Amino acid sequence: xxxxTQSPTHLxxxxxxxxxxRCSPISGHKSVSWYQQVLGQGPQFIFQYYEKEExxxxxxxxxxxxxxxxxxxxxxxxxxxxxxxxALYLCASSLxxxxxxxxxxxxTRLLVL
Amino acid sequence: xxxxxxSPQSLxxxxxxxxxxxxxxxxxxxxxxxWYQQFPGKGPALLIAIxxxxxxxxxxxxxxxxxxxxxxxxxxxxxxxxGDSATYFCAANYLLSNSxxxxxxxxxxxxxxxxxx
Numbered sequence: 001x002x003x004x005t006q007s008p009t010h011l012x013x014x015x016x017x018x019x020x021x022r023c024s025p026i027s028g029h030k031s032v033s034w035y036q037q038v039l040g041q042g043p044q045f046i047f048q049y050y051e052k053e054e055x056x057x058x059x060x061x062x063x064x065x066x067x068x069x070x071x072x073x074x075x076x077x078x079x080x081x082x083x084x085x086x087a088l089y090l091c092a093s094s095l096x097x098x099x100x101x102x103x104x105x106x107x108t109r110l111l112v113l
Numbered sequence: 114x115x116x117x118x119x120s121p122q123s124l125x126x127x128x129x130x131x132x133x134x135x136x137x138x139x140x141x142x143x144x145x146x147x148w149y150q151q152f153p154g155k156g157p158a159l160l161i162a163i164x165x166x167x168x169x170x171x172x173x174x175x176x177x178x179x180x181x182x183x184x185x186x187x188x189x190x191x192x193x194x195x196g197d198s199a200t201y202f203c204a205a206n207y208l209l210s211n212s213x214x215x216x217x218x219x220x221x222x223x224x225x226x227x228x229x230x
Contacts, residue, residue, distance in 0.1 A: 004156075033217065042119075042202050042220030043157065048209075056215020090156050092218075101147065102218060104156040 002027065004093050004105030012111045013081050021076045021108045025093030031055075032074040033102060034066055035090040043090055049074055050097070078110075086112045116140075117205050119221025126228050132190040134224045136203035139184065145206035147218070148177065148188050150199050157202060161188070193228045200225050 005024045013019050025032050031050040035043035045058040049068035063079045072093075078085055088109050092102035118137045126132045136146075145164055149157035163170045163177045163186065170177045176189040190197055200223045209215040 035218075040223075042204075042222050043218070045217035045219075048215040048217060050215075054215075056209035056217060058217065088156075097216075101145075101159060101162060103159060104149070106156045109154075 004091055004103055006089075006091050006105040006108050008108060009106070010109045010111075012113065014113050015081055015083060017081050017112075019078050019081060019110060021078075021089050021091075021110075023074045023076070023091030023093075023105060025072050025074070025091075026095075026103060029093035029095050029103075030072055031094040031097065031100070032068055032072065033092045033094075034074070034076045035092065035104075036060070037088040037090055037107070039087070046076070081112045083112050086110060117203060117219050117221045119203050119224060121224060122222070123225045124227070126193045126226065128193065128195060128228055128230050130193050130228075132188075132193045132197070132226055132228070134188045134201055134203070134226075135185065136187065136221050137183075137185045138205050140205070140207060141184070143205035143207050143219075146177070146179065146186050147204050147206070148175075149202045149204065149220075151202065151223075152199050160201070190226075193226075195228045195230055198226055198228050 033048040034046040037043040047066040048056040052068045066076045068074045088107040090107045091105045094100040147162035148160045150160045151157045174191045179186045203221045204218040
C-alpha cells in the first residue's frame with residue numbers, strides 16, 4: 001500500500017509570496033496533521049484535521065491555514081512568506097481518531113529567498 | 114508548550130554495540146510515546162511505540178523501556194548496525210488545549226546516531 005504522499009517535493013519561493021502544499025493520506029486514513037521541521041530540530045505541530053473538521057491548531061501565525069477535502073486529502077497554505085518559513089513541511093495521517101498512531105510522509109522542502 | 118527532553122544530542126557507537134537514547138517528560142497527561150527514525154531528506158518513520166501502562170516493549174533489535182514514576186523512557190538499539198545511522202526522535206502524544214479534541218505529537222530535539230563499522 002502507498003504511504004502518505006506529498007507534493008511538491010521541493011519548492012523555492014521569495015519573501016511575500018504564497019505557497020500551497022498538498023498531502024494525500026494513507027488509503028482509509030481519515031485524520032491528517034501538518035508539522036513544520038526546521039533544520040536540526042524536531043517537527044512542530046501546525047494543524048490537525050479529522051473528517052474535514054479542524055481539530056487542533058499549533059502556535060503558528062494566521063498566515064498559516066489548511067483544509068481537508070472530502071477524499072481526506074489536505075492542503076496547507078502559507079501567505080506572505082518569510083525567510084523563517086524555510087523548512088521541511090511534513091504531513092502525517094492516522095487511521096481514525098487523531099489520537100492514533102501518526103504516519104509521516106516524505107515532506108515538502110520549502111526554501112524562501 | 115509541553116516539553117519532551119531528549120539526550121544525548123549525538124551518539125557514536127561501534128557496530129554490534131548498544132545504542133541508548135533517553136527522553137524525559139513533564140506532563141502526566143501524555144498517553145502515547147512513539148519513537149521515529151529519520152534519514153536525511155526523508156520524513157520520520159515510526160520505529161516503535163509504547164503506552165504508559167507497559168514498562169517495556171521489544172520489536173526485533175529495538176526496545177523501549179518506560180518508567181512512569183520517573184517520567185522517563187528510553188530507546189535501546191541492540192547489535193547496532195551502520196544502517197541504523199540516522200536521527201532518532203522521541204515523542205509524546207497529548208490532547209490539545211482549546212481544541213476540538215485534537216491530539217498532537219510533541220517531539221524531542223533528536224539524537225544523531227552514527228554507527229561505525
